[in-house]
Amino acid sequence: MYFTHLKAAIFAIKLTSTASEIQALFDRIAPVYDQLNDWLSLGQHRVWKLMTVKWIDPTPGDVVLDLCCGSGDLAQRLARCVGITGEVTGVDFSPAQLAIARQRCQPDPPICWVEADACNLPFEDGYFDGATIGYGLRNVTDIPCCLQELHRVLKPRAQAAILDFHKPAQPFMRHFQQWYLETIVVPATQHLGLGEDYAYIAPSLDQFPTGSQQVNLARQAGFASATHYPIAGGIMGVLVLRKA
Numbered sequence: 402m403y404f405t406h407l408k409a410a411i412f413a414i415k416l417t418s419t420a421s422e423i424q425a426l427f428d429r430i431a432p433v434y435d436q437l438n439d440w441l442s443l444g445q446h447r448v449w450k451l452m453t454v455k456w457i458d459p460t461p462g463d464v465v466l467d468l469c470c471g472s473g474d475l476a477q478r479l480a481r482c483v484g485i486t487g488e489v490t491g492v493d494f495s496p497a498q499l500a501i502a503r504q505r506c507q508p509d510p511p512i513c514w515v516e517a518d519a520c521n522l523p524f525e526d527g528y529f530d531g532a533t534i535g536y537g538l539r540n541v542t543d544i545p546c547c548l549q550e551l552h553r554v555l556k557p558r559a560q561a562a563i564l565d566f567h568k569p570a571q572p573f574m575r576h577f578q579q580w581y582l583e584t585i586v587v588p589a590t591q592h593l594g595l596g597e598d599y600a601y602i603a604p605s606l607d608q609f610p611t612g613s614q615q616v617n618l619a620r621q622a623g624f625a626s627a628t629h630y631p632i633a634g635g636i637m638g639v640l641v642l643r644k645a
């Protein structure tokens with residue numbers, strides 16, 4: 402009962418969330434974000450992020466983007482693939498997340514951290530050979546705009562891989578996901594005073610387009626190919642995109 406009310410309240414907040422409210426939320430959780438990712442996913446987020454990087458298959462010398470980079474997990478993995486001849490840029494609008502990313506990745510590998518909005522990227526058209534987004538698309542206030550910007554900054558034939566939560570098709574997995582978010586994630590984060598911040602995941606997932614809807618949005622944004630792959634029993638998914 403408590404969680405139903407909490408979910409409804411957070412859902413209402415989420416519906417009216419502005420970019421600055423979302424930015425403030427990620428600034429707030431920045432100090433514990435990485436540790437909670439490890440605890441709450443039992444380390445599995447590392448595997449899912451590795452899969453995401455594999456999907457765009459960056460090679461030495463590539464110029465790549467990690468959009469909504471947060472504390473820089475994916476950017477760091479990309480940097481290992483592109484090497485010293487390549488270039489990695491991590492973009493996020495949360496100064497606190499970027500500060501942690503800068504700290505974590507010092508002195509190597511060199512990554513360019515940029516504070517910017519995913520809907521207004523400060524890069525020229527066709528700049529990147531590839532891009533990733535980890536758990537960011539669900540959080541942007543304007544998904545079509547973010548996908549259009551992503552499409553704009555990619556080179557022709559470049560690929561992007563977008564990892565995020567996903568609503569499983571199977572009722573059992575859907576119930577498991579709801580149970581896990583409500584019974585494990587929210588209480589665990591309540592101890593750190595962040596219960597409400599993490600309770601936003603369930604309603605944000607309710608609002609997030611399904612895999613096939615994401616594919617349609619990506620095509621509308623101009624991508625020539627778009628495929629959504631459910632992973633981890635469908636509780637996560639990777640949207641893989643290619644520009645014409």
Ligand SMILES: C[S@@+](CC[C@H](N)C(=O)[O-])C[C@H]1O[C@@H](n2cnc3c(N)ncnc32)[C@H](O)[C@@H]1O
Pocket residue numbers: 420423424427428468469470471472473474475492493494495498517518519520534535536537540541542
């Ligand atoms: C859940 S975190 C994911 C961080 C990291 N990519 C990871 O996988 O661990 C989502 C990130 O998206 C960022 N974000 C949300 N909306 C954004 C926007 N419109 N522009 C830039 N960053 C945004 C937040 O600040 C936050 O750091």
